[in-house]
Amino acid sequence: MNPPATLPENIVLIGFMGCGKSTVGRELHHRLGYPLVDMDQVIEQRAGKAITEIFAHDGESVFRDMETALLKELSNPAAPRRIISTGGGIVTSVENRALLKNLGYVVWLHAPASVILKRTRKINNRPLLDTADPSARIRALMEERTPLYQETAHLKLDTSGLCCAELASGILECSRYFFNNRA
Numbered sequence: 494m495n496p497p498a499t500l501p502e503n504i505v506l507i508g509f510m511g512c513g514k515s516t517v518g519r520e521l522h523h524r525l526g527y528p529l530v531d532m533d534q535v536i537e538q539r540a541g542k543a544i545t546e547i548f549a550h551d552g553e554s555v556f557r558d559m560e561t562a563l564l565k566e567l568s569n570p571a572a573p574r575r576i577i578s579t580g581g582g583i584v585t586s587v588e589n590r591a592l593l594k595n596l597g598y599v600v601w602l603h604a605p606a607s608v609i610l611k612r613t614r615k616i617n618n619r620p621l622l623d624t625a626d627p628s629a630r631i632r633a634l635m636e637e638r639t640p641l642y643q644e645t646a647h648l649k650l651d652t653s654g655l656c657c658a659e660l661a662s663g664i665l666e667c668s669r670y671f672f673n674n675r676a
């Protein structure tokens with residue numbers, strides 16, 4: 494897929510479950526005033542059910558198709574600037590990775606597996622971690638996905654030592670530089 498003539502000025506957050514995409518997305522939305530699209534929330538609203546139910550009743554592939562369809566909608570170049578928070582598995586399809594790269598400034602929020610385990614342990618709303626050994630699942634998925642986040646992102650930020658406000662400030666500064674200096 495060829496890059497669009499002008500890259501839309503969206504800020505797109507990618508990264509593993511529990512890395513803080515939704516929280517940082519809300520902070521960026523408050524600071525910039527751009528509309529926030531939390532893709533998981535939009536998919537749940539459209540389906541009229543929670544992601545756990547989509548996985549259980551329709552299967553993961555139906556959820557993945559919904560993600561791709563929504564990414565395509567968001568790729569409309571005439572749309573206003575937005576903050577887009579994605580689900581952790583968005584990078585697993587080649588098509589999605591190409592769509593993401595053309596959607597705006599892509600920021601990979603990263604945290605070590607031990608931090609992810611702690612953050613995701615309390616809330617049981619992630620079907621992929623609903624397993625006897627979530628720690629092993631996190632490590633396996635991370636190994637698989639790390640190169641995919643890497644190839645898709647313009648910026649990688651380690652979230653473990655920084656608060657939400659610090660992360661948002663870093664993203665704002667870097668994105669401003671990126672959009673002002675691109676060819």
Ligand code: S3P
Nearest residue numbers: 509510511533580581582619620
């Ligand atoms: C998923 C991550 C979830 C959600 C779904 C699948 C994944 O989003 O999209 O449960 O494949 O990593 P969060 O990253 O917001 O938890």
